[in-house]
Structure formats: C-alpha cells, structure tokens
Amino acid sequence: MQVTAKNSADMRLGSLEELEKLRSELLAAEDPDQTKIIVCHGTGCVANDSPSVTKALKAALAAAGEDIKVMPGIKTTGCHGFCSRGPLVIIKPSNIFYQQVKPGDVEEIVQKTILTGETVDRLLYVHPQTGETLKTTEEIPFYSGQERVVLSNIGQIDPTDIEDAFKAGAYAGMAKALTNMEPGQVIEEVTKSGLRGRGGAGFPTGLKWSLAAKHQGGQKYVLCNADEGDPGAFMDRSVMEGDPHAVVEGMIIGGYAIGADTGYVYVRAEYPLAIKHLVKALDDARAHGLLGENILGSGFNFDIRINRGAGAFVCGEETALMRSVEGKVGEPVPRPPYPSDKGLFGKPSVLNNVETWANVSRILDKGADWFASLGTEKSKGTKVFALVGKVNNVGLVEVPMGISLRNIVMEIGGGVPGSDHFKAVQTGGPSGGCLPWEDADLPVDFDSLIAAGSMMGSGGMIVMDERDCMVDVAKYFLGFLEEESCGKCFPCRLGVPRLRETLNRFSKGQGTLEDIDDLYSLAEAIKAGSLCALGGTAPNAVLSTLRYFRGEYEAHILEHRCPAGVCKDLITYSIDPEVCTGCRACSRACPQGAITGEKKKPHTIEESLCIRCGMCMESCKFGAIQVI
Amino acid sequence: MLSLTIDGKKVEAEAGWSLLDTARQHGIDIPTLCYHEAVEPFGACRLCVVELKQGNNSRLVASCVYPAEEGLEVFTSSEKVNSVRRWILEMLLSECPASREIREMAGQYGVNTTRFEVKDPEEQCILCGLCVRACAQVVGANAISTVGRGAQKEIGSPYLVPGEDCVACGTCVTVCPTGAMGARFERVRGVPSVIMARPGK
Structure with a gap:
C-alpha cells in the first residue's frame, strides 16, 4: 500500500525524524499474516525466464482468488546469489526455497504451498553430497554458511521500490551521519571500523577519505567504481541491481565526510539492469529529498550522476576511470599526484567501489564496533565472492574475512562435481593468481592472499579441477x-x-x-x-x-604432455573398445567425420582428421572416450 | 631547496622538480624516450625508471613524473632498473627494428639482438605519444591522437583519414625520437585552409 502522498513536494523528508516516522508507518502497515512470494529477478534468473514465472504466479493467485484467506503478495527482487539454481521462488515467512521453477510449476505451488502449507518436494534443493532434500534457505549450506552484510537486503527487497528499501532500514545510517555527526566524526567511524577498499588493493577507506578531507573547501568529488570487469565476477552488478540504495546512501555519506557535493557512478554499459535500477533509485531518492539541496534539513547538498563506461577493462583503474569521466581517453596517469589531492577534473576526489560504498551504509547504521567484530585483525567485515567454475553451487556468496578456501568451496559451494578436492582456485581476476588444494586452509583475507601470490581483487573466485590446465x-x-x-x-x-x-x-x-x-x-x-x-x-x-x-x-x-588433457597440440582422443557400445552418438557429434565404425560395434577415431574439439567426449554417455 | 641522494651523491633540488630534472641538473644521465622539455611528462616509456630505497623496501618509479622529495635515496642504474630497461629495449628491437636510435640505445645496454619475433622490419614507431602531445600542447591543433588500444594502438588522425585540423607544421616530425613520424606524415597531414584554398569549397 502507498502511505506517502503522490505529490512529489509532499514526499520530501525534511529531517531524520520524518524519515523514521515514515519508516515506522510503512512497517506498521505491513500485514503480519500475509504470505509473501519472492521471485528472483536478478540477471541470472531473468535469463532463465523468471518473469514468466511471476506472470504465471499472478494468474494462478487470481484464479485461486476466493479460496485464499489472505492474498499473498508477490515481490520481485534482486539476485539471491544461487544463480545456478534459478529461477528461484521463496515463500516467506517460512523461507521455503523452490529452485529451477518453471511457469508450469506455479499452479502446484499455489494449490499446495499457499492453500495447504505443503511443500512441492520435486522443486526443493537436494544436497549434492548427502542426497538429503532441504526445505528452507536456513537448511541449505549455501545460505547458512554465509554472513550477509552487503547482500543482506538483496533478495529481500524490491530494488525498484524505495519504500520497500525504507522498511529494510535504508538511509538510516546516512540520516544519522548528516544529522548527528560532524564530517570528521564520520571519517573517524569509518576508520575505526577497519574497512578496506573492496575493489582490489584493500586500501584503508577511512585513510583515503581523510586525505581528501584535509583539503579545506573547494570543489571535491566522490566516485563509485562500478566498472566491474573481471571474467566471471558479478558482485557489484548484483548489489546495484538488488539494492541500489545501499550504494547511493554510502556515496552521500562519503560526500558529506569529505565535503563533496557531487558524486559519479561509473558503471559499464553492459549492465543495463543495474543502470535502470540505479536511475530509479536516484529519482526516488531525489523525490524524497535524500539527494539534492539541504538533505534532511542538514544544510548538506549532494547529487549523483551516472556515467556509462564503454567496456574498457582498464577504466576500472582509478586514474583511467577519472579520465574517462572527464571525456578523455581512458588511460591511467602516473601517481603522485594522488586522486585525493588531484583527481577528477584536477580536484580532490575519493573513488571507492560498489561493495565498499554499500559497506559504508551498513557501518554508519550499525556502528564501527559491530563491523570491526567481523573478519580478522587486519581484514574487517565480510567479502562477497562470485563463486564460479567447477563447483556445485555456482553463485554469489558473502562470507566473513578469514574464512578458509575449503569452507567457501567445499561447504558453501557444495564441493567440486565428481571430486573430493579442487585443483586450484583462482582469486582476484586477471590480477590475481591460482591457489592449489594444499592451500585449502588458507584464510581468505587481503594479506594472506597476497602472501600466497594471489590477491583478493574485487571478488572473483574460479574453481578448477583436474581437467583444467x-x-x-x-x-x-x-x-x-x-x-x-x-x-x-x-x-x-x-x-x-x-x-x-x-x-x-x-x-x-x-x-x-x-x-x-x-x-x-x-x-x-x-x-x-x-x-x-x-x-x-x-x-x-x-x-x-x-x-x-x-x-x-x-x-x-x-615430456610434450598436457596432464589435464587441454592443450590441443599435446593430446589425442581415443575410444576404449571395451566400453564403447557403438551407439553412434560420437560419430554424429563429430564435426570432422573422424569417427567411424559399425553400429553396435566399437568405433575408432581417425587421428589425422581429429581437430580435438572434444565434442565426442561430451556426447558419450558411457565414458568410452579418453584423452591421452 | 630539497636535499636527496642520487647514486650515493648528495644533490639539491628545487621544489617542483622531478627526479629526472634533478638528475640532469647534476649531470647524471637517465635515458628517456617519451620525455621532451616542450611537453608535459607522460611516464609511458618507463626507460627513465629509477629505484627508490626506503629501509628494506625498494620500488621503481618513473623519474620524469616522480617529484623530488626531501631525503629520497635514488639509484639510477641498479640491477633492477637495468633489467627493466634491457627488457624494454629488447622488446622494442622486435617491435620497431628499423629505428637506429633504438638499436643504439639498446647497444649501450648490451642488447644487440632480440629473442622475439620481428613483425614489421620497416617499423620505427615506438608509440611514445610525443607527436600527439606536441600537436596538442605546443601547436594546439589536436590533429592526431593514439587510435585503438594495447597491441592494436597506432598514431593517426580521426578515422585514420588526413584531417583538416592538421596545419602541416611538422612539429610532430621534429619531436619524434625515432623519425617514424616522417614516414607517417602524409597519412595525417591535412590541407591547411589558411595557406591553400581547398578545391571544391
């Protein structure tokens, strides 16, 4: 229901009290008996056609109409993280977790779960190792092993609805900072929290801010680096898509702390949904007086612009990013001078990445001590990782700093398909390195990773098995x-x-x-x-x-040998005649016509024709094809 | 005045001087390719790297852009520095083998052959960008720029057609450290409207 007036002039919140009043009104208007059906509309689930699931749900609920006592609400949210299992549907408040839901499954969900409270067992998650069927998100190790700080609202709120974000506590930290704290106190709080930049190098955020803040007066800028370009990484995209207000709020806090009146979000154009949600969040924040002049009656003016990057990876480097925002060729420039002295348009500037800004919102809301209680001595808080590659649970995970690689990959990630260990885990994107199974117990924090020859980077984590060279x-x-x-x-x-x-x-x-x-x-x-x-x-x-x-x-x-069987010039494919059933799947799959043999008799590969594409191996159901 | 040491020698520098300025002021040679007094330093060729030592830590910085600071300990030809220079020069030998200047400079570092594949035996351009910066900062014409990225990068006029912004002054040719711009000049030179009437206009 809509509590605030439609007239935009009336939506402006003039003070912290007005914001908190609106928040409690919105929360009071919630019906505690109402079931909520959450459908993931993150990019991964959308690609698996979750919008059709939502549509089918609406139709099924309308059809069931009179049989339902309290009509459930349908909420579409950002990414739940469990992308390999999408489309995801979660029934609140019981947190029943349905995976790989098709529009055809929806009728049964309404008839069983909504009307009688039973579960649809075939849509539940099955533990890849134990074979146990798990009913709720709390029971699934992928979720229960996580500690969600940055991702806490993602998958819970509708990212296009600022009122839903208010209900989850959005802008509370910012209101506190602008109303009750001096800029210097805000920097102190961030410094005390021990927050380090989540973009790669792990520079202490509070220190970065204080360097820019020491320039008295004059034009300054804050920037958000949303040019996420590491292969396989999608942490920042999910944050912008699923909780854009966390980023906006963090940037306002940063602007207030260093004395900047303008912020820029540099986001790659390949992230259309993130841009759409950010634009909506900025519009809604402006309408509520959370951006613009005299924010919450504090006398502080601040607004944010969005710059779309054209997809150059190097523009994620801070000086190149600033040149790109200026309209110049995105190439790095030597430091010093550092951006905190001479950054965007030659003015003192602070650049942090998406996840860092989102952390800032949480720190100001919940306090530096709470944040500093998470993680290790030198790496505080949590880190979001995009867990991809040869791992059962592909998706987005947020864990406390210092957790072991083993825990992330084998427990939360559900292990490596067909193996009891990984061969290597690549962290840090192209700047990072590969860590072996022997380092499985390495604590994942900024300094341990660097000592091991890799780095935290922005949070890509690619799991590899024995078939990776x-x-x-x-x-x-x-x-x-x-x-x-x-x-x-x-x-x-x-x-x-x-x-x-x-x-x-x-x-x-x-x-x-x-x-x-x-x-x-x-x-x-x-x-x-x-x-x-x-x-x-x-x-x-x-x-x-x-x-x-x-x-x-x-x-x-x-030895001119590729042990993993990957490097094409060093491998040959052959068919084990003992195992081959002569089913012809491989000879049909071979684009070269290199496989011959009579039906129901072992086939052979003509090596001179083989281009080592591996199609035969993929098509064979009996494991008869070997690589040597 | 700031006081620092370069190769063990105590030297003084004025505030605002780079390490390269300071070294050259005191007759200490540091090789450069992308540096020219007429334009802003760029820090691209990395031939001018020097080693800064602070306690047990050491790092390389480009002396053309790094400011002289009080108490710095600078080494202009340590093994670390020379290794970077030798690798750059050996790679340049394969990239622009036609450049006499590069061959001579490489020779001074004992690099006379390259282990890498020579792609174009006629190439002289080292992509230092001096022509581009001189055109922008000295002439003010902005007629040329680097085009493309990374290994595909080249010097050219917009859309790689001779542009009208070029006033055919030849500054780019003069400033080019290897003579490569001389060979490219016709590809970027426009028809200056102040000198010649343009046919059809």
Whole structure:
C-alpha cells in the first residue's frame, strides 16, 4: 500500500525524524499474516525466464482468488546469489526455497504451498553430497554458511521500490551521519571500523577519505567504481541491481565526510539492469529529498550522476576511470599526484567501489564496533565472492574475512562435481593468481592472499579441477590482459604479449627450461616497471601457476604432455573398445567425420582428421572416450 | 631547496622538480624516450625508471613524473632498473627494428639482438605519444591522437583519414625520437585552409 502522498513536494523528508516516522508507518502497515512470494529477478534468473514465472504466479493467485484467506503478495527482487539454481521462488515467512521453477510449476505451488502449507518436494534443493532434500534457505549450506552484510537486503527487497528499501532500514545510517555527526566524526567511524577498499588493493577507506578531507573547501568529488570487469565476477552488478540504495546512501555519506557535493557512478554499459535500477533509485531518492539541496534539513547538498563506461577493462583503474569521466581517453596517469589531492577534473576526489560504498551504509547504521567484530585483525567485515567454475553451487556468496578456501568451496559451494578436492582456485581476476588444494586452509583475507601470490581483487573466485590446465589458464588471463592493456606504458603493452607468446609455445610442447627463467625475469620487469596496477599485476597468473604447478609446466616442455588433457597440440582422443557400445552418438557429434565404425560395434577415431574439439567426449554417455 | 641522494651523491633540488630534472641538473644521465622539455611528462616509456630505497623496501618509479622529495635515496642504474630497461629495449628491437636510435640505445645496454619475433622490419614507431602531445600542447591543433588500444594502438588522425585540423607544421616530425613520424606524415597531414584554398569549397 502507498502511505506517502503522490505529490512529489509532499514526499520530501525534511529531517531524520520524518524519515523514521515514515519508516515506522510503512512497517506498521505491513500485514503480519500475509504470505509473501519472492521471485528472483536478478540477471541470472531473468535469463532463465523468471518473469514468466511471476506472470504465471499472478494468474494462478487470481484464479485461486476466493479460496485464499489472505492474498499473498508477490515481490520481485534482486539476485539471491544461487544463480545456478534459478529461477528461484521463496515463500516467506517460512523461507521455503523452490529452485529451477518453471511457469508450469506455479499452479502446484499455489494449490499446495499457499492453500495447504505443503511443500512441492520435486522443486526443493537436494544436497549434492548427502542426497538429503532441504526445505528452507536456513537448511541449505549455501545460505547458512554465509554472513550477509552487503547482500543482506538483496533478495529481500524490491530494488525498484524505495519504500520497500525504507522498511529494510535504508538511509538510516546516512540520516544519522548528516544529522548527528560532524564530517570528521564520520571519517573517524569509518576508520575505526577497519574497512578496506573492496575493489582490489584493500586500501584503508577511512585513510583515503581523510586525505581528501584535509583539503579545506573547494570543489571535491566522490566516485563509485562500478566498472566491474573481471571474467566471471558479478558482485557489484548484483548489489546495484538488488539494492541500489545501499550504494547511493554510502556515496552521500562519503560526500558529506569529505565535503563533496557531487558524486559519479561509473558503471559499464553492459549492465543495463543495474543502470535502470540505479536511475530509479536516484529519482526516488531525489523525490524524497535524500539527494539534492539541504538533505534532511542538514544544510548538506549532494547529487549523483551516472556515467556509462564503454567496456574498457582498464577504466576500472582509478586514474583511467577519472579520465574517462572527464571525456578523455581512458588511460591511467602516473601517481603522485594522488586522486585525493588531484583527481577528477584536477580536484580532490575519493573513488571507492560498489561493495565498499554499500559497506559504508551498513557501518554508519550499525556502528564501527559491530563491523570491526567481523573478519580478522587486519581484514574487517565480510567479502562477497562470485563463486564460479567447477563447483556445485555456482553463485554469489558473502562470507566473513578469514574464512578458509575449503569452507567457501567445499561447504558453501557444495564441493567440486565428481571430486573430493579442487585443483586450484583462482582469486582476484586477471590480477590475481591460482591457489592449489594444499592451500585449502588458507584464510581468505587481503594479506594472506597476497602472501600466497594471489590477491583478493574485487571478488572473483574460479574453481578448477583436474581437467583444467594451468598453462592454459595462465595463457587465458594473459590473453585477456593483452586485449585490455591500454597500450600507454611500454612494459605492459610489449611485455604481456611476449609472456603469452612464451606460454603459447609451452602449450605446443615447445620451449626450454631456460624459457621459464626468462619468463620470471620478464615478469619481474613488467611488475616493477609498469605504470598502473593492470600491468603491475599482469604477470601474477604466470608467477602463481609457476609457483604451485611448475611440474605441469615441465610436463609440457620436457615430456610434450598436457596432464589435464587441454592443450590441443599435446593430446589425442581415443575410444576404449571395451566400453564403447557403438551407439553412434560420437560419430554424429563429430564435426570432422573422424569417427567411424559399425553400429553396435566399437568405433575408432581417425587421428589425422581429429581437430580435438572434444565434442565426442561430451556426447558419450558411457565414458568410452579418453584423452591421452 | 630539497636535499636527496642520487647514486650515493648528495644533490639539491628545487621544489617542483622531478627526479629526472634533478638528475640532469647534476649531470647524471637517465635515458628517456617519451620525455621532451616542450611537453608535459607522460611516464609511458618507463626507460627513465629509477629505484627508490626506503629501509628494506625498494620500488621503481618513473623519474620524469616522480617529484623530488626531501631525503629520497635514488639509484639510477641498479640491477633492477637495468633489467627493466634491457627488457624494454629488447622488446622494442622486435617491435620497431628499423629505428637506429633504438638499436643504439639498446647497444649501450648490451642488447644487440632480440629473442622475439620481428613483425614489421620497416617499423620505427615506438608509440611514445610525443607527436600527439606536441600537436596538442605546443601547436594546439589536436590533429592526431593514439587510435585503438594495447597491441592494436597506432598514431593517426580521426578515422585514420588526413584531417583538416592538421596545419602541416611538422612539429610532430621534429619531436619524434625515432623519425617514424616522417614516414607517417602524409597519412595525417591535412590541407591547411589558411595557406591553400581547398578545391571544391
């Protein structure tokens, strides 16, 4: 129901008291007996057609009409994180969790769960190891193992409805800061919380702010880095899609703390839903007087603009990002001067990433002490990871800092399909590195990851198994960075392609052990000599795989063998005649016509025709095809 | 005046000087490719890197953009510094083998051959961007820019067609450290309207 007046002038909230009054009115208007059906409309679930599920639900509820005592509300939310199981439907307040729901399942959900309170068992989650059927989100390790701070409202609120966000506590921290605290106290609070930037390097946020705040008066800016570009990472997208108000609120707090009146969100154009929800959040916040002039009667003026990035990875680097906002070519510039002294348009600026800003909102709401109680001594709070790759529960997870890799992958992630361990976990995106199973108990925090040769990065976490070749993985990330290098400084522009060329030779079984020594030397030169962090961290993929998987490199070079069976020049496919049933699935799948044989008799592969695409292996139901 | 040490020698610098300014003022040689007094320093070629030591920590910075600071300990030709320079020069030998300047500079660092594949034996351009910056900052014409990204990057006029913003002054050719711009000039040179009437207009 709509509590506030339609007239936008009347929607403006003039003080903290008015905001809190509206919040309690909205909460009081809630019907405690009403069931809520939550349908995930995050990008992953939308791609699996969750809007059709919502439509079918509305129709089914309307049809059931008179039989239902209290008509349930349907709420569409941002990403629940469990993307591999989408579309997701959750029934509140009991938290019954239905996965992979099709429009055809909806009638049964209404008839059984809504009308009689029974569950539809075939839609429930089954634990991949124990085979147990689990009914609610609380029972599912993917959710129960998490500690949701940044993601706490995502999947709970309708991100396009500011009133729903109010009910979940939005803008409480900001109202407190603007009304009851001096800017210096806000910075102190953030410093005390121990928050470190979630964008990659882990720079202390409070310190960053204080450097910009020390410039008295004059134009300053705060910026939000939403140019999330790591392969497989979607933390920031989900936050903007699912709880855009957390980002807006954090930026207002930051602007107030350093004395900036303008904020910019630099978001990649590939995130249309995030942009749509951000724009709506900004409009609604303006209408309620939470952006604009004299916010909540505090005398503080602040507004936010959105800049869409054209998809250059390097524009996630802070100085390149600022050049891009200025309308210039997105290339990094040397520091010093640091952005806190001379940033956007030459003015003192603070850039934090999406997750950092969202954390700021929570810290001001719940207090620095609460935040500092989470995580480890030097890495406070939680971190959101996009858990992808060879893991049962692909999705978005938020865990306290310091939790082990084993816990994230094997417990929350439900383990590796067909194996009791992972071969490697890649963290930190292209700047990060690969950590081996031997490091499974490594605490995941900023400093431990760097000591192990990887980094936290913005939160990509790619799980790999024995079928992933480490030479190939390093080659992939170098290829990515070669493509994305801006080309300004010589070590990165010239060096990264040379590293990749060397790895190319390895994956063809060429090269010598001396090449590995050269690789180390060139990698060090690129690390030490590059202008920005993109080049400075580019060799990490090679260095970390060499550190932990040197044997695999040597197998390529000395034995001309790819142990994982990936590098095409070093493998052959063959059919085990004992296992082959002659079903012909492989010969139909082969694009080269390289597989022949009589029906119901073992088939063979003509090696000279084979292009090693692996289609036969995928098509074989009997596991008869081997890679040597 | 600020006082610091370069290669163990005590030197003084005025506030606002870069490490490169300071070194050159005291006759200490640091090689550069993308640096020119006429334009703002760019920090791209990284040949001018020097090592800063603070206790047990050390890091490389580009001396053309790094400001002189009180008490800095600077090393202009440590092993770390020379390794970066040798790698850059060896890679440049494969990237722009036709440049005599690069061959000579590489020779000074003992780099006479390259282990990397030569793609274009005629290439001279090192993509230092001096031509672009001189055109923008000295001439004010902004007729050329770098086009593309990373390994695909090149120097060109908008849409890679000779542009009308070019006044054919030749500053880019003069400032080019390898002579590459001389060969490219016709591809970017426009027809200056102040000098010549444009046919059809």
